[in-house]
Amino acid sequence: MKIFKKLTFFISISFTIAQINYSGEVTAKSMNRISNNSEINLPYRILSFKLGYTLGQLDINTVTGIEYRNNTSKSNYVLREAYLAYYPEWGEIKLGKQIHAWGSVDGNNPTDNINPYDYYYLFMAGAGRKIGVISLSSKIYFGNSHLEGIFIPKYQKNRFPYGEEDFPLSIPSKPKIKYPVKNEFEFGFRFQTTIGDGDLGLSIFKGNDRAPSVNAANVFWEVEGGPPSLESLLGYRETLVRGLDFVTFFGDFTVRSELALFKSKTPILNLHIIKSPLSLYEFQQDISYSQYVIQIEYTTNSDIILSGQLIGNSVQNENYEWYHVTSSELVDFPYPEFQPGMGNPIAMFSELALLLNSTGVLMDDRLELKGNMMINLDEKGNMFSGSIGYSPWINWKLESTITKFIGDKDDLENTFTIMEDFSNITFNIIYNF
Amino acid sequence: MNKSNYIVQKFQKNQSIFILKLSLITIIIFIPIFTNAQDTGLFIMKKMDQLKKPADSETQIKMTLVSNKRGKERSRSRVLTIIEKKFEDGIYNMKSLLRFSEPKEVNGTAFLTWDRIDAKFDDQWLYLPALKKVKRIRAKDKERSFMGTDFSYEDLSGRNIESDSYELIGEDIIHGTECYKINATPIEKKTQYGARLIWVDKKKYLMKRIEFYNKKKEQVKILDIPEHVKNGEYWTQTKLVMKNLKNGHRTELEIIKVIYDQGLKDNVFTESYLKRK
Numbered sequence: 001m002k003i004f005k006k007l008t009f010f011i012s013i014s015f016t017i018a019q020i021n022y023s024g025e026v027t028a029k030s031m032n033r034i035s036n037n038s039e040i041n042l043p044y045r046i047l048s049f050k051l052g053y054t055l056g057q058l059d060i061n062t063v064t065g066i067e068y069r070n071n072t073s074k075s076n077y078v079l080r081e082a083y084l085a086y087y088p089e090w091g092e093i094k095l096g097k098q099i100h101a102w103g104s105v106d107g108n109n110p111t112d113n114i115n116p117y118d119y120y121y122l123f124m125a126g127a128g129r130k131i132g133v134i135s136l137s138s139k140i141y142f143g144n145s146h147l148e149g150i151f152i153p154k155y156q157k158n159r160f161p162y163g164e165e166d167f168p169l170s171i172p173s174k175p176k177i178k179y180p181v182k183n184e185f186e187f188g189f190r191f192q193t194t195i196g197d198g199d200l201g202l203s204i205f206k207g208n209d210r211a212p213s214v215n216a217a218n219v220f221w222e223v224e225g226g227p228p229s230l231e232s233l234l235g236y237r238e239t240l241v242r243g244l245d246f247v248t249f250f251g252d253f254t255v256r257s258e259l260a261l262f263k264s265k266t267p268i269l270n271l272h273i274i275k276s277p278l279s280l281y282e283f284q285q286d287i288s289y290s291q292y293v294i295q296i297e298y299t300t301n302s303d304i305i306l307s308g309q310l311i312g313n314s315v316q317n318e319n320y321e322w323y324h325v326t327s328s329e330l331v332d333f334p335y336p337e338f339q340p341g342m343g344n345p346i347a348m349f350s351e352l353a354l355l356l357n358s359t360g361v362l363m364d365d366r367l368e369l370k371g372n373m374m375i376n377l378d379e380k381g382n383m384f385s386g387s388i389g390y391s392p393w394i395n396w397k398l399e400s401t402i403t404k405f406i407g408d409k410d411d412l413e414n415t416f417t418i419m420e421d422f423s424n425i426t427f428n429i430i431y432n433f
Numbered sequence: 434m435n436k437s438n439y440i441v442q443k444f445q446k447n448q449s450i451f452i453l454k455l456s457l458i459t460i461i462i463f464i465p466i467f468t469n470a471q472d473t474g475l476f477i478m479k480k481m482d483q484l485k486k487p488a489d490s491e492t493q494i495k496m497t498l499v500s501n502k503r504g505k506e507r508s509r510s511r512v513l514t515i516i517e518k519k520f521e522d523g524i525y526n527m528k529s530l531l532r533f534s535e536p537k538e539v540n541g542t543a544f545l546t547w548d549r550i551d552a553k554f555d556d557q558w559l560y561l562p563a564l565k566k567v568k569r570i571r572a573k574d575k576e577r578s579f580m581g582t583d584f585s586y587e588d589l590s591g592r593n594i595e596s597d598s599y600e601l602i603g604e605d606i607i608h609g610t611e612c613y614k615i616n617a618t619p620i621e622k623k624t625q626y627g628a629r630l631i632w633v634d635k636k637k638y639l640m641k642r643i644e645f646y647n648k649k650k651e652q653v654k655i656l657d658i659p660e661h662v663k664n665g666e667y668w669t670q671t672k673l674v675m676k677n678l679k680n681g682h683r684t685e686l687e688i689i690k691v692i693y694d695q696g697l698k699d700n701v702f703t704e705s706y707l708k709r710k
Contacts, residue, residue, distance in 0.1 A: 021710055023540050052710055059709065085709070089698060092705040101566040126564030141703050144547075144556070197554055199569040247569040249554075254571050303581070364498040364509040364581060365536075394509070395537045432537035 024049040026431045030070065034404065034423045040166045041071040043120055045078075045128075059085040063099075063132075081132045091140040097132040100150060102190055102203055103258050104245040108311055108355070110260035110291035110343040111203050111243030114150055114188060116158045116210040117345055119167070131159060145193035150205075152186040157236065158210040168405075168422030169349065169415065179215050179235035181208040182267040190243075198248035205241040209341025211348075213237055215266055216282045216325070217333070230281075230333065237285065239264040239342050256295040260343055261316075263288050269325060280325045281333065287318040291343045302360070309355040313340065313347040349415035352377040366391045370401075380408035381416025399428040474599030474615040478631075480638050482594045487667060487693035489518040495689055498582060501681040511535055511580075512689070518697050526550055528702035532710075545707045560707045567704045576625040582684040583654060583675040587625060588645070596621035597629075607632045607641045608659040626653075637661070639668060653678055667693055 025048045031040040046068035053060040063081040068074070083096025103109030107125050115130040122129055137150040161167040162174035186207030193200055215235030219228045245258040266285045291313040298306045315338060322333040340347050354375045361368050368389040375382050387401040402425045407417025497510045517529035525547055532543040541562035548555050559568045575587040597617040605614045612632040619626065627648040632641045639661050645654040655678065660671040673686040700706065 023537060054710075087700065087705055087709065089700045091700075091703075099565055101564065103566075104569070106564065106566075106568070126561070126566065128563065139705060141700065141705075146704065194556055197552070197556075197571075249571045252571075301577075303578070361581070364500055364507075366509065391536075391538075394535075397538065430538075432540070 018053055018055040021052045021054070022050060024433050026433070028429045029426065031424050031426045033421065034402070034425055035421060039071065040422070040424055041069060042161070042164065042166055043067045043069045043076070045121075046075070048080075057087045059087075061085065079132075091138065091146070093136075093138045095136050097134050098137065099127045099130045099132050100135070100137065101127065102188075102201070102243070102245075104199065104201060104247045104256040105258050105293045105295040105309065106256070106307070108293055108309060108344045108346055109245075109258055110293060110313075110347075111201075111205075111241065111245055111258050113205050113207065113210070113239075113241050113260075113342045114152070116156050118159045119169070119345075120159065120161050120164075122169075122345055131156060145191065148190045148192075150188045152207070153184065155181050155184045155186055155208045155236075157208075157212070160211075166422075168419040175212060175232070175234050177212055177235070178233035179267070179269060181236045182238060182270075183208070188241075196248075198246060201243070201245040203241075203243035203245070205243070207239060207241075207342075208236045209239055209264065210236075211339060211341040213266070213285070213339060213341055214283050214336040216269060216280055217322075218279050219281050219333075220279065228333065232336065233280075235267065235269075237264045237266050237341055241342060252298060254297040256297070257293065259290065259292045261288070261290050262340065262342060264341065278326070281322050281331060282325050283320065283322055283333075283336070285318070285320040285338075287320075287338065288316040289338075289340060290314060290316060291340070291347055293344065304358060304360040307357045309357075311344060311346050311350070311353045311355065313344065313351055350376045350378045350381075376416060379414060380411065381414055382406045383416065383419075395432045397428075397430040397432075399426075399430060401426045401428075474601040474613075474617075475594075477601065477613050477615060477633055477638070478594055478597075478599050478617075481633065481640065485666070486519065489516075489693070489695055489697040491516045491690075491692045491695060491697075493689040493691070495685075495687040496580075496582065497685040497687070499683045499685065501683075511539075516697065516701060518699075518702065524550060528699075530702055530707060541710055543707050545702060545704065547702070558704065558707060560704075565708075567707055575623075583677040583682055584684060585625065588654075588656070588675065592619075592621070592624065596624075602630075604635070605632060608657070610639075610641055611635045612641050637668070639670075664691065664693065 027044065027046055029044045031042070032038065033040060044067070045065045047066040049064050051062045061081065061083055062079070065078045065080055067076040067078055079097065081097050081099055083094050083098045085092060085094045100114040102112040102114065114135070115133055117129055118131050133152050133156050134154060135150055135152045137148065139146055139148045186205070188203065188205035188207070190201060190203035212234035213236070214232045216233040217230040218233065219230055221228055240263045242261045243258065247254065247256045249255070264285070264287050266283060268284070269282050292311075294310045296308050300306065318338065320335055322331045323329060324331065346353055354377055356373045358371045359368070370387040372385040373383065383403065383405050385401060385403040387399065389397055389399040391397045404423045405416050405419040407420050408414040409417070411417055491514065493512065493514045495510055495512050497508050499506055499508045511533060512535035513531055513533045515529060515531045517527055519527050527548045529546045529548070530543060532541065533539045541560070543560045545558045545560070546555050554571070557570050559570045560566070561568065575590065576585055578584070579586055579589055597619050600616045600618075601613060602616050603614045605612050612634055615631045615633060617629040617631055619628075625647065626645050627650055628646040630644040632643070633639070634641055639658070641658055643656040644652055645656070647653050655676045657674045658670050658672070659674070662669050662671050669688060669691050671688045674683060676683040
């Protein structure tokens, strides 16, 4: 009874001296094709709610959301983050489901691979398109430097909108993910220091690809002696990412840059999980590739912010072989097209792209104007976007965005050609609380 | 780039100076000193410069932008909290953290500034909740508007006392207070202003008004500081109004809450706290 009283007393005191804070956003959204005004039926977050509890150096934070589809009126509750944070004098410790952010550029960070992406929200900026991972993270400060370590006990993959007819990118029907990852545990470290007027970051992350790739294939010969038919079985490569990022200033220009070097390897199949090895051939791939982003920002005298990002990726070295799982006999099967399983999502459809952005705010923050352009330098393809936001009352905002994709008429497989039908006009009514 | 990103990027250069000197404007502390009629402008300004500042402070401010079009006023408010601490380690003058709480769209957006003694520019970082990312940012020119307000960074940072010459040109009554009227003319020319007229409370040495003149000697802005409250041994300016005479726009700063000398630890001024609400 005494213990109960003490506990009750402690809890009462805790709630008395603790601070509870909350904030959130309610959004009503419509998205229609420019071509025929038909509705684009994809889910969006109708509600996002942050709830925090602070007691001294201890925080409990949660971010929840409700995902909603206009066409079916179905909603889905999502726990995006829920973690405990402790702030000792030397730094911080966080435990729970979290969204992390590494790197120096504004979005499209090749060095930021801790969280998988939610492809339904691929066109959102920042944390909105990431999926929280259960992790333990800690940051230690010393002088003008800090070291961060992140440990993820259970690997998590990207969320792809399989079977969504309205999703613009060419994602095939849900593939067979036959083989789980070899090692679920992932970890990463990042060191950041201030040098002169800028910051320099070095990072390393060891984990598994967030997107699947070919791991094996069931092989059939429909005609004896004829060409083989391959049924691809997917898995997730193990990938080591070494990252470098920095921020520096040249006069009124800010330069941010990131470089990530990926070393990716297909895991060797565990024979215990193979049920019918006779027709099964294993694909072994050892590949090194890199991704980089160079971002330049400038603010005009009238406070219009202009920025540009050059985004590139390339394969440095690759080795692969097909062999039979039991006999180890090498065979000359075709090489499946390489798709990076980590890094900048734009690398999925362009090897070299230029992004240009401009933002301006007028009328004491009531009116916000944005313009964006993406030029695919790899092959033909552009994206243009213009947005106007008006806040008639405090915490309310009306927003309209028009987005236009222009591909290559002569190339129907071109990603931007495929996305032309996704050109859309969006209306949002947003209330922040 | 979202709106919070935009708003906060407008708030860059000399921000630590801003925060330090916002103290001068918002929490300036003057020690009452007996003066006589022979006080010169420089003597009065030196008295004002002999400020006793708290070791650390936490100030919550409501900032209201008021526009006037065809006689109709429209206003827009922001609420922000500034936490700052003086350093005496020979490396930093001051570290500060500024966080917006309203409007809700920019809630949680925050700046961290390290005012280094030996550096031309401060070290500054910006936290954008939408990105969950801390960004290193560059300070802006002093002449630029602070976040779309009628204050420029220079207005908020003030000038070193040696940067101007001062002339006591008379006495006046401002906000019901007897004041000295001082003309400040720049010696150090890196300023947008050609002159400033400063009204100083004769008894308490509190600044009550500044009129700003451009280099063509045209009056461009007026800063009024009608209210002061004494918290312990520190005077706090509880309201400031900056009027832009060119466009009829004005900015009002209202101190909602201020706490001095909490004994803030150094780790408050790190990225971890920048992200913490």
